[in-house]
Amino acid sequence: MPLSEYVGNLHMHTPYSDGELSHAAIATVAMRAGLDFIIVTDHNVWVQGPEHYYEEAGQRVLMLVGEEVHDQTRIPQKNHLLVYNTDRELAPYARDPQVLLDTAREVGALTFLAHPFDPPMPALKELGLEWANWEVTGYTGLEIWNYMTEFKGLITSYVAAFRYAFYPEQGIRGPAPETLAKWDELTAAGQRVVAIGNSDAHGTEYGLFGVRRVIFPYEFLFKQVNTHVLTETAFTGDYAHDKRLVLDALTKGHCFVAYDALGSPKGFRFSVNHDRGVAIMGDEVFNKSGITLQIAVPARARLRLIQNGKVIVEHADQTHITHIAQAGEAGVFRVEAHLMFKGQWRGWIYSNPIYVRG
Ligand SMILES: [Zn+2]
Numbered sequence: 116m117p118l119s120e121y122v123g124n125l126h127m128h129t130p131y132s133d134g135e136l137s138h139a140a141i142a143t144v145a146m147r148a149g150l151d152f153i154i155v156t157d158h159n160v161w162v163q164g165p166e167h168y169y170e171e172a173g174q175r176v177l178m179l180v181g182e183e184v185h186d187q188t189r190i191p192q193k194n195h196l197l198v199y200n201t202d203r204e205l206a207p208y209a210r211d212p213q214v215l216l217d218t219a220r221e222v223g224a225l226t227f228l229a230h231p232f233d234p235p236m237p238a239l240k241e242l243g244l245e246w247a248n249w250e251v252t253g254y255t256g257l258e259i260w261n262y263m264t265e266f267k268g269l270i271t272s273y274v275a276a277f278r279y280a281f282y283p284e285q286g287i288r289g290p291a292p293e294t295l296a297k298w299d300e301l302t303a304a305g306q307r308v309v310a311i312g313n314s315d316a317h318g319t320e321y322g323l324f325g326v327r328r329v330i331f332p333y334e335f336l337f338k339q340v341n342t343h344v345l346t347e348t349a350f351t352g353d354y355a356h357d358k359r360l361v362l363d364a365l366t367k368g369h370c371f372v373a374y375d376a377l378g379s380p381k382g383f384r385f386s387v388n389h390d391r392g393v394a395i396m397g398d399e400v401f402n403k404s405g406i407t408l409q410i411a412v413p414a415r416a417r418l419r420l421i422q423n424g425k426v427i428v429e430h431a432d433q434t435h436i437t438h439i440a441q442a443g444e445a446g447v448f449r450v451e452a453h454l455m456f457k458g459q460w461r462g463w464i465y466s467n468p469i470y471v472r473g
């Protein structure tokens with residue numbers, strides 16, 4: 116049964132917090148950018164009402180509403196948590212991140228630590244908004260790649276600010292190495308951690324040397340770092356049905372993170388053949404009699420198969436990798452694909468792991 120693939124962005128803001136565009140206006144630009152679904156996540160406010168399909172000129176986009184929650188009394192500010200599929204306002208629980216996670220879980224919500232490593236921006240006197248309380252448990256996953264966070268990290272001087280505000284593609288490289296290392300550490304220790312990648316779009320306008328510029332428009336950001344979900348059945352256009360498919364895929368880790376601006380990653384697959392069938396990224400399999408890992412990307416790329424945080428297979432210019440793990444061999448396997456762009460390797464695709472138990 117072929118899988119269906121849908122592209123979404125799961126982190127953005129409206130005027131309910133510090134974003135510029137309304138829900139309806141965001142839906143319009145998301146359609147223009149070719150997204151299939153979006154999740155709006157205003158700071159510490161759960162907005163009821165805008166969850167439905169938006170349609171225009173024969174196109175449609177599924178809009179869901181989550182929330183980005185943090186403790187507004189904490190000094191300094193840290194611990195931004197993305198919450199999806201809540202049925203109530205969760206901001207009152209933010210004081211203790213573990214209580215927030217537990218409450219979210221009780222109401223059936225998914226939780227992702229947003230921009231877990233977030234650089235300070237001394238040029239604008241901003242501190243980092245990283246995740247501080249790593250002792251917490253019970254979250255769904257990590258936002259491994261946040262475009263605006265990576266952009267912020269490039270702003271080390273006024274010259275850099277000017278350069279990357281106009282040519283961000285020269286600086287954007289991939290998830291922070293600290294984030295990938297943390298993710299590998301958590302999964303190698305036995306935790307299932309689903310990775311997502313997002314824009315964190317606000318549409319804010321800044322002045323740079325007298326030039327007013329929006330850094331960056333929502334439509335631009337929706338064509339950069341996105342999350343692709345894989346579903347066993349196709350979207351029908353029914354809001355409740357398709358919402359369930361998106362949330363199921365995110366819960367199970369049936370998804371990957373991609374830098375879509377480098378080239379469409381549609382068709383990327385990472386699967387494993389085992390004695391009971393085929394599993395895909397996010398799944399857990401038991402390796403009783405040997406397994407075959409299979410990777411396919413839609414264009415030649417530098418491909419890496421990573422086991423417990425270590426690269427075990429690398430090909431510089433390939434579309435496929437097949438790798439056999441002997442009976443009993445265990446590990447957390449994930450895939451990265453990189454492309455050369457403007458003289459540098461850039462991260463293109465980051466799969467979720469397949470958890471192989473011995
Ligand atoms: Zn945030």
Ligand SMILES: [Zn+2]
Pocket residue numbers: 126127128183315
């Ligand atoms: Zn945000």
